[in-house]
């Protein structure tokens with residue numbers, strides 16, 4: 001596809017020393033690294049909360065924590081995993097890889113890049129501080145529906161400002177990514193020659209710009225309702241709480257695609273490498289991402305089928321939601337077709353990509369079940385929904401992130417990670433995640449409501465299994481940390497520049513580890 | 527090798543950054559614009575609860591449909607149970623569409639202080655909203671309650687004979703709020 005000489009010149013200064021390097025860096029690789037470490041830490045913070053939740057649910061009755069704290073755990077777990085773990089991980093990958101994939105020397109707006117990372121810890125400081133204020137952390141669920149969310153104690157303004165800060169960070173990151181992709185591509189790299197990962201992120205960035213401000217508006221309205229006497233959502237003053245749900249899900253549904261489109265991009269990079277074939281149907285993949293992004297704006301009310309909508313509304317949102325399965329199916333079939341008669345090998349990144357393919361599809365199917373209005377009347381707010389979104393988010397988004405880390409780690413560190421421990425991590429994670437979430441489908445169908453710290457005794461067995469799975473999954477992630485640190489410290493030996501036999505694309509033409517500055521002279525893309 | 531691509535933020539960036547920033551600001555505004563848009567949408571489709579706060583303009587000169595009976599259920603809700611006791615006097619009525627009926631709600635201010643009470647109605651199923659017409663209703667205005675005062679508040683209503691045939695039961699719910707605590711929450 002392309003050629004490039006080693007573009008690292010010694011007259012360019014390398015990284016500064018010590019803390020200052022990380023605080024003031026404008027280097028896309030440094031910032032990518034910061035995002036990825038931050039995300040890993042948040043993954044463990046949010047994960048610890050999940051462990052509390054599963055420990056409480058391991059048997060019926062009130063076992064461990066009081067119900068109010070349980071609600072705080074559920075709320076903060078979701079906020080941290082979404083805004084702290086999954087989204088920053090994707091932004092970190094974008095920072096590391098997009099400039100190298102399009103042959104650019106850095107992101108287009110390096111100083112803004114530094115800011116968009118460093119306000120993240122500020123946002124999370126605000127959010128985590130809420131545990132120490134009177135009334136405790138937010139406990140009304142990550143969807144912060146009024147009137148319940150308006151009963152939050154002193155945590156409320158911290159929550160709102162925290163969300164503002166995280167939103168600003170995401171928007172700045174998104175602007176940076178769009179400008180980089182639009183203006184900094186190497187000569188010859190037309191839009192339809194870009195790697196699919198870059199496409200996935202380009203469209204995701206537009207989604208972010210379209211919906212993060214809407215969330216910021218929604219929480220601002222909550223804030224003024226609570227403290228300044230407005231009545232956007234307060235029925236007493238002529239407002240309407242259902243309006244909040246509409247505004248929230250206008251953000252919320254595109255948000256779930258923000259968490260999966262970059263994952264689609266990653267999978268589209270990895271499968272061709274390990275199947276040693278070109279991606280099947282490149283342009284269909286691009287159009288499918290665009291179609292999913294467009295449809296994501298007109299399906300939001302499938303989260304609120306039970307609020308009492310006119311039948312015409314129910315039908316509209318049911319059919320548009322089901323329509324999303326079409327471009328999603330195109331992607332799944334194209335990935336399968338890419339592997340068809342390929343010379344496949346099963347290194348850890350490929351194992352994760354394959355697990356993604358199977359398990360994300362299960363999540364898609366349960367989504368389709370939820371899209372059926374009369375069925376959703378039964379499933380809504382039950383553990384079936386919990387099972388659905390964890391299948392698309394954990395073996396979906398999170399597995400894609402792990403696949404990406406294993407895939408590009410040799411390029412980042414210059415060393416090969418240990419396949420043995422990578423595969424051990426993979427099998428433990430994959431088995432335990434299914435043990436955790438598959439039984440939750442049955443719990444939901446049998447009527448166990450979500451967001452409740454206790455349950456009827458007939459749900460005991462499945463909950464016990466689910467909790468055990470969760471603990472194993474949580475512990476398995478320590479292996480992930482071990483593999484990463486082991487790899488940084490030398491792993492099992494030096495990585496070649498290509499790293500993988502079937503790798504393709506500009507990022508594999510630079511040395512491993514990728515030098516501090518790459519593509520200072522643009523490569524020629526044929 | 528091209529020289530255009532030297533990594534310095536080009537002048538082309540500024541325009542794109544400005545447009546993207548503007549788009550973000552516009553979307554922030556759009557979130558707020560959804561508030562009036564939502565009201566308009568509900569008004570047009572007849573599912574608005576605010577439209578039910580108004581009195582029916584036309585006097586009742588409708589044909590009474592003596593062949594049909596509809597069940598009207600009355601529900602009272604309040605989130606401020608420490609301040610109000612709020613209940614319907616009757617929980618259900620069988621009515622003929624087109625005929626005028628009266629029922630009452632009972633409210634008590636449990637507080638020692640004077641309170642301004644305010645009721646917000648809604649009808650379910652949502653499709654029935656525009657057919658339940660209130661000629662007179664305590665929800666049209668706020669009520670002043672002296673400390674620990676009780677009141678019996680009337681609703682005069684009729685069900686429009688145009689009510690779709692498939693609807694046999696409509697529920698009229700009132701949520702009761704203290705206006706003066708709205709601000710001090």
Ligand code: HEM
Nearest residue numbers: 256259260302303325364367368370371380381385389392
């Ligand atoms: C074929 C694709 C999909 C369909 C048809 C679908 C459908 C649905 C429906 C109907 C609900 C609402 C269920 C209820 O609350 O009663 C739902 C919830 C949810 N979905 Fe999906 N979905 C799909 C894909 C995804 C993806 C890709 C993600 C994220 C990566 C996702 C994340 C979520 C989340 C987080 C919720 C729960 C939100 C909450 O109430 O907290 N879904 N989905």
Ligand SMILES: [Cu+2]
Nearest residue numbers: 253256302303
């Ligand atoms: Cu959705």
